[in-house]
Amino acid sequence: MNKRKMKLSTEKRIDLIERILKKEINVSEAAKVAGVGLTTIYRWIGLYENEGPAGLAVTHKNRHYSKELKLTAVLAYLEGSNSLQEVAKNYGLRNKKQLEDWIKVYNTHGNFKSESGGSKVRQTKEFSPEERMEIVLYCIAQDYDYSATAVKYQAKYSSVYNWVKRYEKLGQVGLEDRRGRRKAAQTGRTSEEESQIKIAQLEEQLKYKQMEVDLLKKRKSIRKEESSEQVRTIIVYKSIRELHEEKHYPVQPMCKMMNVTRSAYNRWVKQPYSPRKHKNEQLTKIIRKIHDEHPEMGYRRIKDELKRNYETEVNDKRVLRLCRKEGIQSTIKHQANSITRRGKHPYHTAKNILNRSFTAEAPNQKWVTDISEFKYYIGLEVHKVYLSAILDLCDRRIVSFVIRETNDLPLVIDTFDQAVQAEPEARPIFHSDRGFQYTHQQMYQRITEAGMTQSMSRVGKCTDNGPMEGFWGIIKREKYYGRKFTSREQLVGMINDYINYYNNGRYQRKLQALTPMECHNQYDQAV
Known part of the structure; x- marks a missing residue:
């Protein structure tokens, strides 16, 4: 200290x-x-x-x-x-x-030196050309360790560095010191030495011309980049570093030609990536992986996935910014096609008791149900399956579901019986649209015998059953639209897998980034 x-x-x-x-x-x-x-x-x-x-x-x-x-x-x-x-x-x-x-x-791709202090040496003597030659050869033999060489020969670090560079450029002639001496007092150079110096000068001019050509090529390619000014500047810095390392061009003239300052370039070389940028790159890789596995996820769900499965705490805005930068966007939701068929002579219709109150304080207080159509293709033939499901408005879990080839009364009754079997103590409001299955006498009797209260959407008001319609949009946008299923097994397998994922693996903001089953089990434990 x-x-x-x-x-x-x-x-x-x-x-x-x-x-x-x-x-x-x-x-x-x-x-x-x-x-x-x-x-x-x-x-x-x-x-x-x-x-x-x-x-x-x-x-x-x-x-x-x-x-x-x-x-x-x-x-x-x-x-x-x-x-x-x-x-x-x-x-x-x-x-x-x-x-x-x-x-x-x-x-800067330099070498770490185990010794230091050469730059602090005070040079008190002049070195003859022979001594300089000895110093240069020693430095080259020591893998260009200028600092250690300066300490050994008690010379300035800058002097050793300049001697080595001049020796590499001009040979032994470059080690002569002709400063402050009259021409008459100087030792004359031979024609061979003069030619060697002239050749070195011409090679230096050629090197600068080639540097200009290479930089112009780099500059032309940078202008074609459709990116921000900040990104283009980084590309300029990378171009300068590449040419400096590959062809040993001096940095200062390259910076001048590319309209950047030497100090800014040196700062970038010292730390090309800030810790935050490095962290963003790691986040981007994870976000890309999540998007590849779940292209239906938007930035909010990706953020929840990062928090729960990757133990990475970031805010929505940061994830959105990275998604926009990488062009990551969730799949587009298609317009829904309704398959609801109203009963010609309904046995029973109920009032809209639910009245768009889509929240519940506890599980099994409010259930909503509906049917949706899915298609698969065998050659040119189009085949259909129908999915009937019941959803709980408290924890948003799928209580039960049934898949059949026909949209008929047994489809709805079997779905209802499965839900009653899973939750025998449930006495919820049972809400549906006015499809013929839900207005049928058998359905009304089952709802009454189970001690439930029937509720129905108004005519032509699909938003009265919004959560159920929303679920159809979710499953079709995430796993159905944009794909072509070529067998019943493939389509039914997708539906079964997705509903299991929806209940046990899909985090929801409305549930405080929990899955429906986590929310359901959490409530049961609290009770």
């Missing part, structure tokens, strides 16, 4: 942190006592927890970390599960700035 920045002695800092950990004082109060910011207090706490009291002691030299530890820490952060501060704490770093520097090196 740097002695110049100390405001408290080591003993007082240790005492202060121990008081915080014992909950004798909170962080805000401790910051006021120490005369420092909250961030500093939290950093002290981290040092104390990692290293004990010794972590708050004064240090007189920098620590050194292995290449393996640096790489491991960087990869741990890029996974996106922890913040900079948390990763720094986990790997025993005294400051997150160290981790930020390592991430910058990693993102």
Whole structure:
């Protein structure tokens, strides 16, 4: 810890942190006592927890970390599960700035060095061309470790770097120092050396011309991108980095040609993806997976799926934004075709007792029922099946359902008997439309014998039975429309599987993101 920045002695800092950990004082109060910011207090706490009291002691030299530890820490952060501060704490770093520097090196595809300090060397002597040649060859042999080379030969880091680059460009001639000397006092160059320099200059000009051509190609492709300005800027940064890595073009002129600043590009290289963007990418993959499995789901249901099955807490707006960005949209609902046939001579009709009161305080207080038609194809022949179902308005579960080839009275009676068998104590309001099956004498007798109250929609008012019509829309939009069924087994299997999924796996906002059966069981446990 740097002695110049100390405001408290080591003993007082240790005492202060121990008081915080014992909950004798909170962080805000401790910051006021120490005369420092909250961030500093939290950093002290981290040092104390990692290293004990010794972590708050004064240090007189920098620590050194292995290449393996640096790489491991960087990869741990890029996974996106922890913040900079948390990763720094986990790997025993005294400051997150160290981790930020390592991430910058990693993102620029640099090599981690185990030694440091070359940039702080004060160069006090001049080096002859022979000495420079020795330094350059040593640096290249050491895998371009400029810092270690500077320390070994007591030269400036920048000098070593420039000598290596000039040697690679001009050869040994590039290591001569002709600054501040009259031409008469300079050693004359041979014609071969002059030719070598001229060739190097022409190669540099050719390289710049080729760089301009490559950048123009990149720029032309970027203009064709139908995306936002922010996305186009990211593409520009990626193009510059690709050309810099593949063809070793200098960054500064490329930034100028692409109308971006060098500082903005460097910031992007240091951290091309923010933690939030990294998290959004992970969310997008999960959302895409959910959509592929359930294309009928809208953004609200996807959000509930993330919360329940992936333990990921996000809000609706974020999911909607990611869905729009990826072009994810639920399947479109088709217009419903009614198959209700009114009875020509109804035995019994009932009033609309339900009166669109589609909520119930407990299960088995209100049931609604209806029939819907489904088609499958064998060659050119069209075949039909009919699904009769009863839905509870409290927990929205399907109480019973029956599938038959004919839309007749036994279809409705069997559905009703199945529901009574499943819930023998139920005495609900039983609401339906005015189809001939529901106005039949046998149906009326069964409802009366079961102690239920019959209710019927008004003529031509399908919204009086809205929840049941809504269920037909849900099952057909999610699993029926847009598909062609080629056998009865395939169609009936789809219906059976979906109703099981609807009751046990489909989360509903009206039920506080529970499934119908979870809501039903929760009520039973409460009772």
